[in-house]
Amino acid sequence: MLSISSARKTLNLVPTVLKAGYATAVSKTGNGVKVAAIDESSPTASVSLVINAGSRFEPKDKAGIAHFVKNFGFKNNGKRSAFRIARETELVGGVLSSNLGRENVTFTAECLKEDVPYFVEVFGDLVAQTKFAEHEFHGVAHEVASEVSYAESSPEITVIEAAHNAAFRNGLGNSVFATPYAEISISDLKKFAADNFVANKIALVATGVSEAELKNLANTAFSHVAAGSDAKAEGSKYYGGDVRVAQNTEAGHVAVAFQGAAAGTPEFYTAQVLRSLLGGDRFVKWSTAGVSPLSAAAGKIGHGAQISAFNFGYSDAGLFGAAAKSVSADEFKRALAQAKFETAARYETRVASTEILAAQAFQGQKVSVSESLAAFDNVSAADVSKFAAKLLSSKPTTVVLGRTSELPYGDALF
């Protein structure tokens, strides 16, 4: 499959906030599929099919099924074989990708503007007529297994997944990656698709296309999609807790997380500001000038230490924290304390909101449209400190990975 890169964005752990950003331009097709478009004047366009079928919606005994569904995108459907989709995409010069988040599975096609109708049709077929053939299942299971083994070999991913699992248990706590013991069969996949590929759980999002044109295309392509029930997903509850993962890694990994803010809420922007101020990722290698408190602390500690803050926002919950590699408990504590002190001081000097957005973009995060500058202008220093205090009042989630006999316990850090 030359033009399909399903692993390309598998590890993009920062969720794209799609909801609030398109609030002014969201319309619906006849049967309830949401449609949103940004009409940029560029020669290329991108179309994304976003299905609300992420790992959060996995049934309890079918852990990992969403991972299989992600890898089943663009496989044989009633109208075209997988081979034909791949070849036709190559001929028009498009790029297909699939991405799985905790709440959404996203299939994207980047193409020239004139080929958007073709890909909208492919998406319609994907939703309504994917065959889920038995003979394809073996290949997909193989792909899933190799992605899972990659995730297992990456301590950073393991730490974040463990943090979510401890914080939210089921729902948002489900791992994005399939488990090695997953007993998923092709009929399970068909049932999951039947339950979740329904009109009220699907959104078609595009850039480089006009709203009207996209709505027209969506109306034809998604006309055969079932309407879907109005059942609400179970609300998320934050628990918190400790996780210790024993692995033979040279560098110890420690992460501390607290109950954050749901995406799109005003508190979420406060959290983003706090995250940017804490920072951690150095923009310019080996430079210490104008650098955020966490990365300065990491630089001072030396020997490959890395500390960075993270802020995950989901539809009804969030997780905010910091992850550190190769630092001792005392060093981590000191770094966090210093960050707390400096954050307030920095904010007094009116860090411009554009700087924050630029910082995020530079760090490789997706700068979502919803994070307009206005939202950041409303965040005051008082908000930030209030949010930080609120964070610390929730039960912390601590993840410790590495040679656990040598690494600290959660309450030693707080």
Place this chain on the structure above:
Amino acid sequence: MSGITLVNQVKASKFLSGVLQPVANAFVNAAGYRKLGLRYDDVLREETDIIREAVNRLPDNEGYERVYRMKVAFQYSLSHTIATKDNTLKPEDDIRYLTPIIDEVAAEFAEKEDFNNIKSYSK
């Protein structure tokens, strides 16, 4: 699989079916594969790419049944006997279980050939 066929015309016409169906039945009985407990699709030559791929795609239980029937037939062949009247495969059991898969695979191979020989031109 390929070649000129008048199957649809014969099936559509009551007269032709009435004449030719008994002839076809006699032919199948004379062919004798049912007397070894085999179905028609077991007898297809599987040393071709298409049929090999189709056999690989058989559901597990169908695959095991197929192998079992072939083992039974091989035993008959070794012992120079054929099945008794009771054990002979009944016509209603002679299902063409592999043919739909063969058609699917043949279509895929043909599609691949088409795409490999595509000629593109700029508008």
